[in-house]
Amino acid sequence: MKIVVCIKQVPSSEARVQINADGTSIESGELELVVNPYDENAVEEALQIKEAKGGETIALTVGSDKAEAALRACLNQGIDKAMIVKDPSLQGGDFLGTAKILAAALKQINPDLILLGKLSIDEENSAVGPALAELLGLPHVTVASKLEWIDDTSLKVSREVEGITEILALSLPAVITANKGLNEPRYASLRGIMAAKKKPIEAIDPTGLGLDPNVVGAAGRKISILKMEPPPPRAEGKVLQGEPQETVPELVRLLREEAKVL
Amino acid sequence: MGHILVFIERRNNTFKKGSLEVLVRARQLADEKGREVHAVCVGSGCSAAAKDLGAWGAKTVHALDDGAFDRYTPQAFVKLLSRVMDETGADLTLLCSTAMGRDLAPRVAALKDLPLLTEALEIDWPEGKKIQIRKSMYGGKVFATWVTQAGPPFMATVRPGAYPFSAEPFAGAAAEVSPLSAAGEMEGAGAIGIDELKPEGGMVDLQEADIIVSGGRGLKAPENFKLTYELAEAIGGAVGASRAVVDAGWIEHRHQVGQTGVAVSPGLYIAVGISGAIQHLAGMRTSKCIVAVNKDPEAPIFKMADYGIVGDLFAVVPILTEEIRKVRSA
Numbered sequence: 001m002k003i004v005v006c007i008k009q010v011p012s013s014e015a016r017v018q019i020n021a022d023g024t025s026i027e028s029g030e031l032e033l034v035v036n037p038y039d040e041n042a043v044e045e046a047l048q049i050k051e052a053k054g055g056e057t058i059a060l061t062v063g064s065d066k067a068e069a070a071l072r073a074c075l076n077q078g079i080d081k082a083m084i085v086k087d088p089s090l091q092g093g094d095f096l097g098t099a100k101i102l103a104a105a106l107k108q109i110n111p112d113l114i115l116l117g118k119l120s121i122d123e124e125n126s127a128v129g130p131a132l133a134e135l136l137g138l139p140h141v142t143v144a145s146k147l148e149w150i151d152d153t154s155l156k157v158s159r160e161v162e163g164i165t166e167i168l169a170l171s172l173p174a175v176i177t178a179n180k181g182l183n184e185p186r187y188a189s190l191r192g193i194m195a196a197k198k199k200p201i202e203a204i205d206p207t208g209l210g211l212d213p214n215v216v217g218a219a220g221r222k223i224s225i226l227k228m229e230p231p232p233p234r235a236e237g238k239v240l241q242g243e244p245q246e247t248v249p250e251l252v253r254l255l256r257e258e259a260k261v262l
Numbered sequence: 263m264g265h266i267l268v269f270i271e272r273r274n275n276t277f278k279k280g281s282l283e284v285l286v287r288a289r290q291l292a293d294e295k296g297r298e299v300h301a302v303c304v305g306s307g308c309s310a311a312a313k314d315l316g317a318w319g320a321k322t323v324h325a326l327d328d329g330a331f332d333r334y335t336p337q338a339f340v341k342l343l344s345r346v347m348d349e350t351g352a353d354l355t356l357l358c359s360t361a362m363g364r365d366l367a368p369r370v371a372a373l374k375d376l377p378l379l380t381e382a383l384e385i386d387w388p389e390g391k392k393i394q395i396r397k398s399m400y401g402g403k404v405f406a407t408w409v410t411q412a413g414p415p416f417m418a419t420v421r422p423g424a425y426p427f428s429a430e431p432f433a434g435a436a437a438e439v440s441p442l443s444a445a446g447e448m449e450g451a452g453a454i455g456i457d458e459l460k461p462e463g464g465m466v467d468l469q470e471a472d473i474i475v476s477g478g479r480g481l482k483a484p485e486n487f488k489l490t491y492e493l494a495e496a497i498g499g500a501v502g503a504s505r506a507v508v509d510a511g512w513i514e515h516r517h518q519v520g521q522t523g524v525a526v527s528p529g530l531y532i533a534v535g536i537s538g539a540i541q542h543l544a545g546m547r548t549s550k551c552i553v554a555v556n557k558d559p560e561a562p563i564f565k566m567a568d569y570g571i572v573g574d575l576f577a578v579v580p581i582l583t584e585e586i587r588k589v590r591s592a
């Protein structure tokens with residue numbers, strides 16, 4: 001079984017995000033960059049499937065040289081091989097551009113299963129997984145919380161949505177996006193880190209991929225950011241201190257009369 | 263000039279609230295532009311109900327009365343929606359960014375190579391050509407205005423709760439129902455639903471709840487979560503949770519609000535014993551009214567809260583539940 005995990009490098013959720021003077025991008029100089037948290041669940045699932053069924057695991061990303069650190073983190077956790085599309089002419093596209101690059105690379109790699117996170121915590125689109133599935137003509141399931149194998153080429157995927165658990169049947173090859181509840185990502189062990197030193201990060205040569213920078217790169221964007229702002233300030237709240245016998249009825253009064261939410 | 267098309271979700275024979283919110287906003291945009299609003303809905307019995315969508319602003323509803331579409335099947339729905347977009351010539355297609363909308367919209371956008379804006383908290387159509395939205399990014403640390411570069415046609419998904427629900431704003435208007443028939447969309451449909459499990463204690467759809475009562479580590483022990491459930495029941499809300507208590511196994515992940523849980527925008531969000539870590543705020547900061555109960559006056563949640571009570575939740579919450587019951591029964 002060949003499993004590819006598509007990952008993205010993003011600012012850590014703790015990072016202080018600052019908007020650049022141009023008002024359309026964020027200051028990236030000192031940001032702590034990590035593997036997108038949901039992608040870590042996808043990586044963990046790939047490792048568990050390999051442990052159970054054998055095969056090869058590959059981490060794939062589209063990005064600049066910087067993004068190799070994220071691939072390295074995946075190798076440290078136990079992923080076998082890392083691949084990156086980092087041609088500058090292909091950078092700066094929107095999510096559909098990224099999906100097109102990933103699709104072209106994946107057609108070459110020809111995996112049985114493609115895993116991604118359900119959302120990346122920077123742009124928050126939840127869009128690359130389904131778009132990729134469409135471009136590859138494969139079935140997909142998003143926000144997976146559990147995978148169970150039916151046989152070697154088909155599986156049951158559970159997803160928790162709208163308060164119920166949906167169980168879907170899927171046959172390979174397929175695309176699955178991971179939710180956080182899918183598993184508990186492992187930490188890289190010292191042995192894993194040592195072993196990873198020998199593992200390659202392969203730069204994919206874009207010439208064979210048939211990609212047009214005017215379609216997938218910055219020039220091909222179909223959507224772009226007009227401006228970025230700090231979140232709208234919230235009006236100063238009313239904080240009530242004192243005995244609950246007094247603060248609680250006052251809160252209920254405020255919620256009814258002032259906020260009108262009760 | 264093309265119309266605005268809204269994909270209407272149905273579950274258990276009712277239209278989803280979030281879809282109706284989007285429909286109402288679509289009608290406002292269409293009125294500004296002198297256009298019409300069309301809707302598409304699928305599943306057994308939907309054409310009988312479809313005329314009711316007139317009360318939320320739809321002029322024409324393309325209805326596919328077919329039990330095979332009662333359950334969401336990505337590839338089939340993609341083909342169907344894309345066919346309706348083509349046949350009717352929509353300039354703008356809107357979906358609510360529910361689990362289904364998030365799954366369906368990007369796939370359709372990829373198939374048709376269209377610009378898609380996602381997770382709109384606001385959507386506008388300011389000039390002749392371009393659609394723009396405002397959305398939260400980086401866990402709510404940034405709000406960004408995105409604009410389409412190409413198109414029309416365009417697509418966008420709108421967050422549930424972005425345009426709060428109003429009951430039948432176009433009451434009395436009946437939509438014209440235009441029957442659709444399936445054209446082999448189910449063939450080779452790929453991922454197919456085989457089962458649905460309903461959790462004990464009923465369904466919680468945090469994304470659609472008007473009121474959410476969330477509990478955090480301040481509750482101290484799993485059995486104390488009943489305080490949150492009792493308050494939620496008294497106030498008519500759903501139960502949420504912080505990641506700390508989900509990770510501790512006190513409650514299932516589907517209740518988790520935040521960056522790695524669900525993002526919610528209810529009318530009222532009550533945080534009980536939650537510190538207000540940045541990743542939690544990421545999931546609830548767009549709530550209309552936020553209430554915090556915490557014994558630590560320095561807890562970051564108070565910076566976000568519209569109303570707060572500084573106090574021991576074990577004393578505060580039972581009294582709050584009692585007071586709410588009183589006002590609700592009055």
Ligand SMILES: Cc1cc2nc3c(=O)[nH]c(=O)nc-3n(C[C@H](O)[C@H](O)[C@H](O)COP(=O)(O)OP(=O)(O)OC[C@H]3O[C@@H](n4cnc5c(N)ncnc54)[C@H](O)[C@@H]3O)c2cc1C
Binds near residue numbers: 013
């Ligand atoms: C990548 C990443 C993703 C994350 N995603 C999420 C997410 O999606 N959602 C999320 O919630 N967190 C998330 N977190 C975790 C987050 O950083 C916090 O650890 C978590 O939100 C803390 O939960 P808490 O507020 O319940 O617990 P704590 O931080 O322990 O806070 C407990 C609070 O209860 C108060 N308290 C204690 N006793 C009482 C009492 N008797 N009466 C009243 N108040 C009391 C305390 O004053 C304190 O403020 C994420 C973290 C990371 C690194």
